[in-house]
Amino acid sequence: MADQTKLVWDQEFRARVGKTIAYISSVGKTLSFLDPTSVQMISVVYVRGYPILVYRSGGEERTYLAGCPHKRRPITAPGYEVKEYRIIRCPFHGAEFDLLSGEMIKPPDSKTPCPSPCRLIRAILKDGDVEFQGEPFSPELPKPK
């Protein structure tokens, strides 16, 4: 599984860098500043059935359960945003989390408070398995009404 994770990363990395080069080329700027270690990437891999958010930026890597602790929704569902290269915004109620620390930095816009501790759950990938620093859950989309 570790190899598969790396493969996904390599593919995403090439795709992202390729897009960046295409964009930079299209606006006619030099490529000389393009430093692969400064490219921010988010991807999701599955380990033991859990979706794992992998974040890489500037040589740093963090892995988390890809679930928002507020209502246990998939935090990388369509509509999520990454702000200032390191803050992820949940698409459901707008809670924001620091991708380097996992800490919540903006609470959800919801009457339902986020259960404590309201932070992303770190996932430690090792030998094709995963350990969580917290109680993992399976993120689910809202049920259709």
Ligand code: FES
């Ligand atoms: S589920 Fe993420 S902010 Fe509510």
